[in-house]
Amino acid sequence: MAMYEPIKGCEHDDEERGMTNPMMMKNNNISIDHDEDVEMAIQQISKSTSASSAAASASACGGGGAAAYKNVSKEEAAAAAASLPSKLRQQQQQRLVSLDVFRGFTVAIMILVDDVGGILPAINHSPWNGLTLADLVMPFFLFMVGVSLSLTYKKMSCRTVATRKTVLRTLKLLALGLFLQGGYFHGIKDLTFGVDIEQMRWMGILQRIAIAYFVAALCEIWLKGDDNVNSGRSLLRKYRFQWSAALIITVLYLSLLYGLHVPDWEYQIPGVSSSAPKTFSVKCGVRGDTGPACNAVGMIDRKILGLRHLYRRPIYARTEQCSINSPDNGPLPADAPSWCQAPFDPEGLLSSMMAIVTCLVGLHYGHIIVHFKSHRDRILRWSISSSSLIILGLALDLLGMHINKPLYTFSYMCITAGSAGILFTAIYLMVDVCGYRRPTIVMEWMGMHALMIFVLVACNLLPVIIHGFYWGKPQNNILSLIGIGK
Secondary structure, eight states: OOOOOOOSSSSOTTTTOOOOOHHHHHHTOOOOOGGGGGGGSSSSOOOOOOHHHHHHHHHHHHTTHHHHHOOHHHHHHHHHHHTSSHHHHHHHTTTTHHHHEEEEEEEHHHHHHHHTTTTTTTSSOOOOSSSOSSHHHHHHHHHHHHHHHHHSSSSOSSSHHHHHHHHHHHHHHHHHHHHHSSSSSSSSSSSOOOGGGGGGOOHHHHHHHHHHHHHHHHHHHHHHOOOOSSSSSHHHHHHTTHHHHHHHHHHHHHHHHSSSSEEEEEEEOOSSSOOEEEEEEEOOEEESSSSSSHHHHHHHHHHHHHGGGGGGSSSGSSSSTTOOTTOOOOOOOOOOGGGGGSOOOOOOTTTHHHHHHHHHHHHHHHHHHHHHOOOHOOOOOOOOHHHHHHHHHHHHHTTOOBBBBBTTTTHHHHHHHHHHHHHHHHHHIIIIISOGGGOOOOHHHHHHHHHIIIIIIIOHHHHHHHHHBBBBSSTTTTHTTOOOOO
């Protein structure tokens, strides 16, 4: 289960958490390394609970979870808990298994849609407007970044050191993202590697998470009031500057998305063999368009990043205008518009602004954990927030602000952040309150090793490594034998 480490390098008043004593960490075989942060940017350190802790969790749910751990009376659970050393009890109180399980569940969804999405387009990313299972993965990760940050920076007396470490972690995550998704690896069909920096993709999944993590971490470090929290109103007052930042980012995003004028533009694609590149012109000259061709998100990326540094397999290539097999990939229709083959980055600069807001929403859910100790209070406040976000997102979609993952529209942010909150609340109720941990042990393990799984599986690093071992010629390898990568 998850345990959160305070920022090192400063003096902290952490008797409540019982985590400042390095001997305690050593005696409990806990190894903490901030440099091994996962996609959440703050990785959790996990350790199995004792039987007495499981019994206490079961009794907290009225015995509902006792079947998973054997029936134990409240008296026995209390006696067992009292017999534990005080520091061990303090450690157990800081564990939040549901966050690891939620992360592992999201990793499982990511693997599922990557491997099965081509067979079942219904769960693959929506070609443009709409919401599918695959479209939930990125916001779920960003939501967990926010929850983790609120717990990591729960108590802090040295903001400068915390900021320095935040910058360092952000740079590491950006570098890893460029290495894995910048084009250095050429896929499981090609044993060559290397990338032309003039055509390197600058943005990607880890880069977006790094940006959201950086902004949210700075907000948590510097934009936190000194107010005492004893109600929902005082909670909002304590973090009013963070909510102001979220509002400013949202207004700026909407102003740019609907206010910028998008002029005509053109792009080139390489010709067949040695023929000259083909040039395509896209007619726009509009303002506030949210279609694939003339939106402000794509225009900003083309102007700032450059066409050659964008993702070259655009999501809208699976739309009905661009594929005869829509919503799957396929040949271009005879009357396909000119923009169908244009590069477009689904993790672009402007759309990443709303990704930051998703992370700030996650911060709010984490703040509820920090300031409200009652399971009932937490679940109630999470449920209200999640339901409100979902209702708002659906209302905006009906009013014309379509749910759109490539543009990361405000309605999309509301729907996905609310969905993340609902799922997190359900997992928290099942795992941390009722104690049903055994059915989720695999997901917990996956959540504890999210970055490793992402690198090896989602970035195709493991298939590339396996493909490198062959007999006679590269085509004779295990992946070709079982039909992968053909």
